[in-house]
Amino acid sequence: MKKIGIVYNNSLKNGDVVASKIKDLFAQKGITSEIFDLDNFKNDVDFAISIGGDGTLLKTARYYSDFEIPVFGINIGHLGFLSQVQSEQVNEAVNLIENSKFRIEQRMMLEASVTEKKLFALNDIVIKGCTFARTSRFNIFINDKFVCEYLADGVIVSTPTGSTAYNLSAGGPILYPTLDAITLVPICPHTISARPLVIPNNEKISVISQNADLKLHVNADGQDVIDCSKEIIVKKADKKAHLMLLTTKNNEFYSILRQKLNWGTAPKP
Numbered sequence: 001m002k003k004i005g006i007v008y009n010n011s012l013k014n015g016d017v018v019a020s021k022i023k024d025l026f027a028q029k030g031i032t033s034e035i036f037d038l039d040n041f042k043n044d045v046d047f048a049i050s051i052g053g054d055g056t057l058l059k060t061a062r063y064y065s066d067f068e069i070p071v072f073g074i075n076i077g078h079l080g081f082l083s084q085v086q087s088e089q090v091n092e093a094v095n096l097i098e099n100s101k102f103r104i105e106q107r108m109m110l111e112a113s114v115t116e117k118k119l120f121a122l123n124d125i126v127i128k129g130c131t132f133a134r135t136s137r138f139n140i141f142i143n144d145k146f147v148c149e150y151l152a153d154g155v156i157v158s159t160p161t162g163s164t165a166y167n168l169s170a171g172g173p174i175l176y177p178t179l180d181a182i183t184l185v186p187i188c189p190h191t192i193s194a195r196p197l198v199i200p201n202n203e204k205i206s207v208i209s210q211n212a213d214l215k216l217h218v219n220a221d222g223q224d225v226i227d228c229s230k231e232i233i234v235k236k237a238d239k240k241a242h243l244m245l246l247t248t249k250n251n252e253f254y255s256i257l258r259q260k261l262n263w264g265t266a267p268k269p
Contacts, residue, residue, distance in 0.1 A: 053077020123162030
């Protein structure tokens with residue numbers, strides 16, 4: 001590796017401190033690195049280290065997906081489900097990276113389009129009515145064929161990577177991150193017959209407002225936004241995110257589910 005980009009979230013406490021520490025650790029090993037914040041990405045790097053929470057990593061991964069540059073997450077936020085290590089583990093992480101104890105995993109992304117505007121997401125596309133205080137009627141089409149109608153607060157279209165985020169909170173299924181699938185989940189539906197769907201990732205999803213006077217609001221990964229449109233089209237993006245994952249013990253997907261989400265743990269007697 002010739003050069004490493006160290007990206008930090010300047011809205012989080014100690015982000016710059018952790019970034020400086022990592023830069024010093026790599027310098028001691030003769031490896032060049034450069035520090036910059038979320039508003040000043042640079043693409044002349046071999047891989048990027050994201051310092052922050054999941055939101056920081058999502059924004060970083062979306063940017064670097066255009067250049068097929070891998071991203072490694074260090075958490076100084078809250079849950080940090082997508083991050084590989086906590087800030088107090090940076091010494092160990094730098095040693096593992098130097099010794100190539102990692103793999104690069106390609107993750108599917110989504111593209112949401114409204115006329116000529118496009119958004120990209122690693123986790124999810126969330127669609128709601130522009131009038132947030134009201135429920136909305138959403139007509140769902142897949143490959144231009146009518147599938148169902150949701151009377152709900154919104155609709156989540158999620159990647160497998162995002163299945164442990166908003167999708168999970170709304171009652172959607174957990175998917176293994178590299179599955180070729182997309183989940184479609186209504187948010188707080190007004191009928192018990194409304195259930196999530198899991199579909200192949202080569203399908204085109206159209207979400208159309210049934211209300212003539214109500215348009216739709218769409219956001220990608222809770223960050224990028226398009227207001228407001230009658231129809232949103234969501235499909236698999238042509239590009240992928242590249243995540244750098246450590247190959248250490250207890251760092252595979254099911255272990256992370258248990259550690260960070262307390263998944264699969266039976267109640268104590």
